[in-house]
Amino acid sequence: MTHTLGRPDFDLIAAWIQPGHRVLDLGCGDGTLLKHLIDTRGVQGWGVEIEDANILAAIRNGINVIQGNLEKGLDEFADQAFDHVVLSRTLQTVRHTEGILREMLRVGREAVVSFPNFAYWKNLRSVLDGRMPVSEDLPYQWYDSPNVRFFTLLDFEDLCNRMGLVIRERSVLDEEGNPVTDEVNFLGSLAVYRLTQNR
Amino acid sequence: MPGQSVGVVESQRAHFDQALHLRSGGILPAYDLVYETYGTLNAAKSNAILVCHALSGHHHIAGHYADQPDNIGWWDNIVGPGRPLDTDRYFIVGLNNLGGCHGSTGPSSLNPATGKPWGAAFPIVAVNDWVHAQARLADRLGIDSWAAVMGGSLGGMQALRWSITFPERVRNAIVIAAAPKLSAQNIAFNDVARQAILTDPDFHGGDYYAYDTRPVRGLRLARMLGHITYLSDDQMGEKFGRELRNSAFSFGFDVEFEIESYLRYQGDKFAGYFDANTYLLMTKALDYFDPSREDDGNLNATMARTQANFLIASFTTDWRFTPARSKEIVAALLANGRNVSYAEIDLNFGHDSFLMEDAHYHGVVDAFLRNIKL
Numbered sequence: 001m002t003h004t005l006g007r008p009d010f011d012l013i014a015a016w017i018q019p020g021h022r023v024l025d026l027g028c029g030d031g032t033l034l035k036h037l038i039d040t041r042g043v044q045g046w047g048v049e050i051e052d053a054n055i056l057a058a059i060r061n062g063i064n065v066i067q068g069n070l071e072k073g074l075d076e077f078a079d080q081a082f083d084h085v086v087l088s089r090t091l092q093t094v095r096h097t098e099g100i101l102r103e104m105l106r107v108g109r110e111a112v113v114s115f116p117n118f119a120y121w122k123n124l125r126s127v128l129d130g131r132m133p134v135s136e137d138l139p140y141q142w143y144d145s146p147n148v149r150f151f152t153l154l155d156f157e158d159l160c161n162r163m164g165l166v167i168r169e170r171s172v173l174d175e176e177g178n179p180v181t182d183e184v185n186f187l188g189s190l191a192v193y194r195l196t197q198n199r
Numbered sequence: 200m201p202g203q204s205v206g207v208v209e210s211q212r213a214h215f216d217q218a219l220h221l222r223s224g225g226i227l228p229a230y231d232l233v234y235e236t237y238g239t240l241n242a243a244k245s246n247a248i249l250v251c252h253a254l255s256g257h258h259h260i261a262g263h264y265a266d267q268p269d270n271i272g273w274w275d276n277i278v279g280p281g282r283p284l285d286t287d288r289y290f291i292v293g294l295n296n297l298g299g300c301h302g303s304t305g306p307s308s309l310n311p312a313t314g315k316p317w318g319a320a321f322p323i324v325a326v327n328d329w330v331h332a333q334a335r336l337a338d339r340l341g342i343d344s345w346a347a348v349m350g351g352s353l354g355g356m357q358a359l360r361w362s363i364t365f366p367e368r369v370r371n372a373i374v375i376a377a378a379p380k381l382s383a384q385n386i387a388f389n390d391v392a393r394q395a396i397l398t399d400p401d402f403h404g405g406d407y408y409a410y411d412t413r414p415v416r417g418l419r420l421a422r423m424l425g426h427i428t429y430l431s432d433d434q435m436g437e438k439f440g441r442e443l444r445n446s447a448f449s450f451g452f453d454v455e456f457e458i459e460s461y462l463r464y465q466g467d468k469f470a471g472y473f474d475a476n477t478y479l480l481m482t483k484a485l486d487y488f489d490p491s492r493e494d495d496g497n498l499n500a501t502m503a504r505t506q507a508n509f510l511i512a513s514f515t516t517d518w519r520f521t522p523a524r525s526k527e528i529v530a531a532l533l534a535n536g537r538n539v540s541y542a543e544i545d546l547n548f549g550h551d552s553f554l555m556e557d558a559h560y561h562g563v564v565d566a567f568l569r570n571i572k573l
Contacts, residue, residue, distance in 0.1 A: 022536065044536065052559050055542050059510070060566040066529060066541045076530040 008177030009114040010036055012192045013086060016112060016169065017041050021083035024108060026070055026100070027090035029054050031063030038063075046082075048074070070094050074103045082108040089137075089190075091115045092147040098163060105165065105197050114192040119152035119185050122175070136175045137189045153185045156193070164198040202281030205237045208262035208272070210302065213339055219297075219332060222487075225322020229311065232336055233302030234258045234294035237278060238286035240340070245573045247290045247342045249333060250274065251350035251357035254425070254481045255473060257301035260293035276556040283565035288573075289346065297332050298324045298480040306476030307408065317476075319405030324480055326353075326488045330360045334368070346571050348507075349373035351553030352520065353481065356488050359528065363490050366506040371571055373564065375512045376553040378524035379498050379531070380489035385519065388428055389482040392421035396475045405476055418475045419466035426465050431516035431549035502531040508538040510567040512560070514552035515545045540567065 010033055017023060019042040025034050028047025037043045046064040049055050058065035066076065071094060085108030087100065092115050094100050104111040116137040117123075123133035132142040140147065151159075153172070160167055172180040172188035180188045212233050219227045235258050240247060250260050252273070261278035263271050272293075278284040284291050295303040298321065306321040313320075337345070348361040348369050355377030362372040378385075396402060399417030403410050427435075439458040454460045494500035509532055513525035522543045532539040542563045546552035552560070 046533065046539075052542075052545070055540075056559065056562050056566055059540050059542075059563055059570075062570045064538050064540050066533075066539070067543045068541075076526050076533060078530075078534045081533065081536075 007033070008173050009088060009190060009192050012171045012173075013037075013088065013112055013114070014041055016194055017043060017084055019043065022046075022081065023084045023086060024048070024077065024082045025086045025088070026074075026104070027087065027093070028058060028063070028065060030057035031061040031065060033086065033088060034058075034063050035061050070100055071096055073099065074107050077107040079106055080109060084108060084110050084112055086112045088112075088114045089116065092149050092151070095148055097149055097159070101159075101163060101165065101195070105195065109196070110168070111165075111195040112192065113156075113195060114190060115151075115156070116147075117153050117172075117185065117188050117191055118150045119154070120175075120189045121186050122189070124186075135189065153188060153191050156191070160193075160195060165195045166198050167193055168196055169194040202285070203279050204271075204275060205262040205279045205286055207265045208235055208237060208259070209264070210235050210258055212302065213336055215332075215335055217335070219328065219335075221322050221328045222325035223323040225324075227297065227304065227322065230297060230304035230332070231302070231308075232294050232297070232304075232332060234292060234336060235260065235262075235272075236293075236340075237261055237291040238289050240290040240342070241573065243573070244341050244343065246288060246346050247292060247337075247340070248284060248568075249337070249345050249348045249358075249361070250278075250284070250291060250293045251329075251333070251348065251354035251361075252293065252296065253350065253352040253354045254478075254485070255469070256354065257299060258293045258295040258303075259301070260291065274554060276554075277561060277564065283561050283568055285565075285568070289568070292336070292340065292342075294333065294336060296324075296329045298477055298484075300474035300477040305474065306405070306480065307474045316406075316408040318408055319476070321476065321480070323483055323487075326356050326360045326484050327364055327490075329357055329484070330364050333357070333361070334365060337368070344368045344370055346573060347371040347373055347568065349375070350377075351375040352377060352550065353485055353488075356485075360488075360490060362505040362507045362509070363501055366504055369505075369507045371510070371567070372505075372507045373510045373512070373567065374525070374528060376514055376517055376520050376525075376550055377528070378520040379491060379527050381486055382524075386486050388424065388519075389486055392424050393479055393482055395420035395424070396479060399475075402475065405479075407475070413470075414475045415470045418473060418478060419463075419470040421475075421478055422469040422473075423462045423466040426462060428519045429550045431518065431547060433516065434547050434549060437547075498527065498531040499534040502528075502537065503535045505532070505535070505537060510540050510542070510564070512542045512544055512553075512563065514549070515543060516547055517550045517552060519550040 023043045025047045034045035085104040126133035171192045172184040173190045175189040261272035261275045295301040310317040348358040355374040358372045396417035399414035401412045402414040442457040491498040491501045513522040529541045
């Protein structure tokens with residue numbers, strides 16, 4: 001299975017986003033996802049990044065990028081300014097988990113969150129073998145990982161429930177980016193969720 | 200330094216006979232603007248960039264004069280072939296604003312009505328007045344719309360004002376180390392600077408030209424104070440610390456600490472060439488700047504009138520116009536769904552960082568400019 005830009009979650013995210021929508025991508029890196037969404041879905045996009053090198057790369061890519069620290073909230077964005085707020089493979093690097101989820105749904109109608117599942121069977125096996133997991137979706141050594149929160153699909157869904165967030169849709173992928181439908185907390189390496197506020 | 204200097208440049212003068220009605224109610228019946236251009240205006244006249252100057256700047260942005268090889272433009276490091284303001288691609292325009300003291304009509308120019316220097320009779324000019332005067336220069340040069348208008352500090356405020364006053368004439372705006380309006384502290388510093396000038400016995404109510412003197416002491420103090428606010432505490436500490444010119448204290452009021460020596464030198468140098476009335480006017484233009492005033496203070500409503508794509512940049516150590524002030528502009532643009540990028544650049548030179556050469560800072564400006572479609 002081939003995926004856009006080698007990122008299977010990008011295809012899922014793109015499919016959920018309507019043409020012309022306003023999209024905010026938190027931790028947008030060099031703006032690859034936004035550029036893809038602009039080119040293929042005709043969205044209006046903005047990104048938030050903290051790293052200088054990514055700011056430069058995103059501007060070079062012709063992407064609107066705002067330098068900022070997700071840990072400090074999204075003060076410069078107005079309530080409900082976006083149709084979608086994307087946090088792709090970044091939630092596990094943010095310390096203020098509840099804070100950023102609330103901010104996403106303050107500034108956006110819908111949050112799209114993807115993250116690596118720490119309960120993926122290969123990760124579990126790795127820990128049983130006595131080593132921290134390193135995989136396609138967790139491509140870091142324990143000593144250089146930007147990840148500060150370690151959680152599973154079940155953990156995340158518990159938190160959403162506790163925060164009163166509604167899971168509108170969920171897609172789970174294995175390490176090759178193929179969809180997983182059974183035993184997702186065990187067989188899924190990467191999860192993508194669509195969330196809204198409880199109504 | 201990557202890229203090259205533009206080399207030898209010449210300044211030009213444009214005379215305008217059409218009266219300019221100013222925000223203060225004053226009228227300039229006719230005026231001159233001195234300006235410089237670098238690069239070549241393309242056939243479509245779509246590659247022009249206006250660079251606006253800050254408080255003490257002028258039209259000589261880049262290069263040097265044939266007979267003054269050491270007189271290098273104030274933002275030379277960013278202009279030239281292969282530099283962010285690439286003269287192989289762009290036609291760069293810089294001018295001296297009205298009220299200035301570098302050749303454009305200002306308080307030290309002769310008032311045609313009296314045959315004497317304008318002095319205190321020169322009307323107060325606002326940022327928006329400058330923008331209107333700059334628009335007339337654009338008309339004269341055949342430039343309908345700027346590829347970009349840019350500037351740092353007060354120059355950034357002009358770029359912002361351009362995007363509001365003439366939205367259809369600004370395709371991109373680069374606003375660096377600026378603010379949507381001054382804070383009480385900003386105005387307070389400006390007023391102390393003005394008081395230094397106004398209370399100098401040589402000021403003579405602004406008509407010192409007639410007395411063949413200049414309020415040098417006041418202007419010197421004003422510059423010393425201003426200079427402190429342009430630098431960061433860290434940078435001052437690193438550069439001067441508590442270093443003494445001599446090894447021991449002299450227990451007197453002469454220059455002892457290196458920072459005193461530096462500030463006095465900067466003050467003397469500035470007071471030697473700058474006009475005190477121009478300094479007063481520039482600080483008032485800063486104080487009055489507040490485009491949102493037209494919308495009862497609602498900056499979002501003001502920025503709704505813009506059409507440009509924006510690059511907003513601030514510097515982490517700038518305490519005169521902090522990153523938070525730039526973010527106010529960013530927030531107002533985002534609220535209107537404008538195309539905007541914001542870079543918070545980690546440089547140690549305080550407010551003056553905008554004039555420094557830094558690979559990341561210049562890289563950001565370069566990347567933004569290279570994406571402009573001509």
